Amino acid sequence: MKSNQLYPETTKEIYDKRVALAPEMAEAFHNFGKAVFKVGALSEKTKQLIAVAVAHVTQCPYCISSHTKLALRKGASKEEIMEAIWVASEMRAGAAYAHAALAIDEMESIKP
Known part of the structure; x- marks a missing residue:
């Protein structure tokens, strides 16, 4: 890994x-990915836009x-890719805001 890189480059x-360390699981994961991203009710383009959005949420x-x-x-x-990223951003921020209900519930449960 180069000293100025945070993550190693992906290489063959x-x-x-990775495959050699767990070949059966690697093959199953590869096949799963192929099945997930093939055309179905959603187009390949739509599935990739979803993947871009989720990748930003999972970072x-x-x-x-x-x-x-x-x-x-x-x-x-x-523009579609950037819009998908904005949707992911809103969902991630929205989840933090929605979970404030947990903190409010705790604060309300403590009696001074």
Whole structure:
């Protein structure tokens, strides 16, 4: 890993090591991914836009990079990708705001 990088680059060598350490699970995961992203009720483009949004919520830099590229390849515009990211941002912020109900409930349960 380069000293100025936070995460190692994805390489075939790293991929091969992951597969070698758990080949059955790697194959199952690969097949699962193929099934999830094939055309169904949703188009491949829509699925990739969802993946871009979720990748931002889970904060996976590898997923952000790969699914952004795949979304573009499946026909998504830069504007669609950015809008998907804004939807993810609102959902993440909204969840924090909604969970304030838990803190309020605790505060209300404590009697001075």
